[in-house]
Amino acid sequence: MNKKQMNTGLVVFICCVLVAIGVTLHLRKHDMLPIIHKVVDNTTATLVADTVKKKKPVVKRDFNISGSLKDTEGNGVAGVIVSDGFKCVKTDSRGRYKMKRDSLARFIYFSVPAEFEVPTHSATDRTACFYQAVSNKKKIYDFTLRRLPGGKETSYKMIVIGDPQVTNAYSPYYTSPDDNPIKKSDVERFTTQTMADIKQTIKSLPAGTPVYGLSMGDDVQYYGGYNPQLERQIRQALGSSEMRLFSVIGNHDQDGKALYRRKWEENFGPTDFSFDRGDVHYVCINNCFFHRGMSYYSPGELRERQVKWLKQNLALTPKDKKVVLCYHIPFTFGNAPFSKAKPLTNANEEGHYSSSRLSLLLSLLKQFKGGYELFCGHTHFACNHEINYEGEDVMEHCHAAACGNIWQSNINICGTPNGYYVYSFVGTSISNCYYKGTFWDKSKQMTIFRAQTDFNGEKYAKDWQLANNRNILVANVFNATSHWRVVAIEDGKEYLMRRISSKGQDAFAAGYHHKYSESVSYRFVSKGNGYLIMNHLYYYVPKNPNAKITIKASDPYGHTFTASSSDAVAEPFANYAHYYEREYKEYKKQKDCMLRDSAVTKQKDTIAAKSVNN
Structure with missing residues (x-):
């Protein structure tokens, strides 16, 4: 094509464009353009239809x-x-079931019956494994159960562990008066301290005693950044004893992130599930309701789909059982409420609310003739919380944390030592419950202080408006409820001690953490924390300030625990919050003596038996 031909072509093209514009304007003027559009649209539709085919x-x-x-x-x-996780069905007389699973389901699982063993991940990892992960290609999910040799257990122990909360960081930890922190990971501390002590407790039980475990959530916390191995590490630690253990999920296992929640599910399975032991039906549910990213409601809340699931689960449960509802965040108190939460009527707990779901939950639980219990964790302080709710007395067992103040001491922010709880169930009744401080003898259920003692600027006298010059005794009774009786014995006479039940702080714990806590603020461990409720402190004003006084605390199960005024913690830092190894050595020394005495007694009995036979 020569230059003349190119110019001619260009002129023709420009003319065509101008004609087309003119025709378009003419058609638009006479409202005919929509007709053209319709023709084009029909043509396009035909082309699309052909493509779809x-x-x-x-x-x-x-x-x-x-x-x-x-x-x-x-x-x-x-x-x-x-x-x-969305709906519940029951197996028929031949053990068969069928359902239409939800498209969002992650697991198919069953509620372990009381007559069968709790299946575990392995012989050395005794965390419960009662589920199968969902696969879109899989339509059949079968399970094999192993019967308990003696059938349903009439009695058993349940060890409840509040907030293991191991982190990626090295928390400050002291074992000597030189204030040089020990570099020991949280996982190592949980393994060599909490779990070592639990193993010792299990070993001390009569042979053949069934033992189970519950972790109340916050198995981990991702200080120092996300660590994909952390949930697996804590599962291996929790599963390392003879007890078969279940866990609820906590807020820090999730922190509002799908990745964190998936990692917990990868290790522990579904977040809403149930199981039976003896005559008790345990229901574990995720009540950490996140909003605005990492924020969560406190008291705990439930989504509608969870309420629907819970109703189905309880509807299929025999009504002669006891139900223990297990979750992480308390339902009966909290100060970051959902809009429909109700303020508590207790003047001493102003600013606290009950969950918007509490009325519904109680109405579901009251159907069961065996009664119900509410179990939670989360707070890092011990609190058997008692309220009158809609004319009914309600108690929620809020368990102290195994990690205390997130492994930065050996105490919770209420002064309760790091530890766990041991429940005894017989039928539908709790026949015993005690708090077991790690490396403490189980008979030690309280600590004693003087109100005027200065703990790094903190005093019980100042906190609770007590006289500073009367040598007032303060007893911190770890597992106390209104059903305990705590008295001071002076000159042979018993005097009821006054119970403190209010928002506030524990002077000993606040003073200690004020100096040594690094990962959390002073506000968290002190009365600046409006969430903190103290209801297991008691005080007594001596008749004679110099008298030697015995404190006697009696629990609802018929046990009495004693302590002496001479046991009062007098130093702000030379104490059980700091010198943990000293506590451990003393504990081990006592245990070794007991074992030696037991061996000597058995030897004497054997010699005596032989003598009688001869």
């Missing part, structure tokens, strides 16, 4: 699943609750 047909996903639960002999297990 060429695509592969859309396949509707089938969510119908089925399966069976059988014992090791191949017999079907009837009446077992099976769930996908």
Whole structure:
């Protein structure tokens, strides 16, 4: 094509464009353009239709699943609750079930029946494994259950662990008066201290005693950045003893992040589930309701789908059982409430609310003839919280943290030592419960202070408006409720001690953490923390300020614990919050003496028996 031809072509093209513009303007003037559009649209529709015909047909996903639960002999297990986390069904007389699982379901799992063993991840990892991960290609989910040799257990122990909360960081930890911190990881401390002590407690029980465990959540916290191994490490630690252990999920296991929650689920399974032991039905549920990123409601809340699941679960549960509802954040108190939460009527706890779900929960739980219990953690202070709610007396067991103040001492922010709880269940009753301080003898259920003692600028006298010159005794009774009786014995006479129950602080713990706590603020450990409720402090004003006084605390189970005024902690830092190794050595020394005495007694008995036989 020569230059002349190119110029001619360009002129023709420009003319065509001008004609097209003119025609368009003419058509628009006479409202005829929509007709053209319609023709074009029809043509386009035809082309799209032809394209769609060429695509592969859309396949509707089938969510119908089925399966069976059988014992090791191949017999079907009837009446077992099976769930996908959204709905619950029961197995039929032959142990079969079927359901249409929810598209968002992550697991298919069952509620372990009382007559069967709790399945575990392995022989050395005894955390519960009662679930299978969902697969879109899988339609059948079968489970095999192993019967307990003696059938349903009439009695057993339940060890409850509040907030292990191991982190990625090295928290300050002191074992000597030189104030040089020991570099020991939280996982190592939990393993060599908490779990070592739990193993010793289990070992001390009569042979054959069934023992189970509950972690109340916040198994981890991601200080120092996300660590994908952390949940696995704490699971291995929790599963290292003879007890078979379940865990609820806490706020720090999630922190509002899908990745964190998935990591917890990868290690522990579903977040809303149930199981039976003896005559008790345990329901564990995720009540950490996040909003605005990492923020969460306190008191705890539940989503509608969880309420629907809970109603189905309890509807399928025999009404002669006791129900223990297990979750992380307290339902009966909190100071970061959902808009529908109700303020507490107790003047001493102003600013606290009860969950918007509490009325519903209580109405569901009151159906059970065996009664109910409310178990939670979260707070890092011990509190058997008692309120009158809608005319009913309600108690919520808020368990102190195994990690105390997130492994920065050996105490919780209420002064309760790091530790755990040991419950004894017989039938539908709790026949005993005591707090076990780590490396403490179980008979030690309180600590003693003088109101005027200065703990790094903190005093009980100042906190609770007590006289500073009367040598007033303060007893911190770790597991106390209104059903305990705590008295001071002076010159052979008993005097009831006054119970403190209010928002506030523990002077000993606040003073210690004021100096040594690094990872949390002073506000968190002191009366600046409006969340902190103290209801296990008692005080007595001596008749004679110099008298030697015995403190006697009696629990509702028939046990009496004593301490002496001479045991009062007088130094702000040379104490059980700091010198943990000293406590451990003393504990080990006592245990070794007990074992030696026991061995000597057995030897004497054997010699005596031989002598009688001869």
